Amino acid sequence: MSEVYEFEVSQGGGPPAGNYKAEFVGVEQTTHEEYGDGLRWKWKVIDGPQAGVIASRTTSPKPTTGNAAGKLIAAMTGATLAGGQKASVRDCVGKTFLISVQATKSGSGTRVETAIPL
Numbered sequence: 001m002s003e004v005y006e007f008e009v010s011q012g013g014g015p016p017a018g019n020y021k022a023e024f025v026g027v028e029q030t031t032h033e034e035y036g037d038g039l040r041w042k043w044k045v046i047d048g049p050q051a052g053v054i055a056s057r058t059t060s061p062k063p064t065t066g067n068a069a070g071k072l073i074a075a076m077t078g079a080t081l082a083g084g085q086k087a088s089v090r091d092c093v094g095k096t097f098l099i100s101v102q103a104t105k106s107g108s109g110t111r112v113e114t115a116i117p118l
Contacts, residue, residue: 013054013056013109013110014053014054014055014056014101014109014110014111015045015050015053015055015101015110016050016101016110017101017102017103017110018101019098019099019100019101020043020045020047020048020050020055020098020099020101021045021046021047021048021096021097021098021099021118022043022044022045022046022055022096022097022098022099022115023043023044023046023094023095023096023097024042024043024076024089024092024093024094024095024096024097024115025042025043025044025054025093026042026093027039027040027041027042027089028040028042029061030058032058037061038058038059038060038061039058039059039060039061039069040056040057040058041056041057041058041059041069041072041112041115042054042055042056043055043056043097043099043112043115045099046096055099055101055110055111055112056111056112057072057111057112057113058111059072063081063087064083065081065082065083071114072112072114072115073087073089075114075115075116076089076092076097076115076116076117077089077092078117092117095117096117096118097115097116097117097118098115098116098118099112099114099115099116100112100113100114100115101113
């Protein structure tokens with residue numbers, strides 16, 4: 001057996017923490033074996049050394065005024081959300097946003113915290 005002393009450390013998926021100019025790609029339904037159904041929100045970084053990298057955030061499949069999905073919708077559309085109302089991000093696809101990417105709580109990757117239209 002050979003000994004190993006040097007390693008390349010992976011940061012997990014997505015760009016490193018920071019702010020990026022990114023194009024909103026869309027939202028897809030996802031299922032996680034531990035957490036169940038969710039929504040994966042995706043942006044493609046369009047400037048700098050991380051250009052082309054996909055930044056994302058997985059949220060609850062049911063937006064509320066206080067959860068991450070609802071906060072993303074409000075930030076992206078500029079709408080003040082209220083319970084019972086309908087909301088759409090369809091018109092946001094292909095538009096440019098300033099996204100804030102931060103490390104996940106586990107430190108194993110990064111996720112989009114907010115997206116502000118440019």
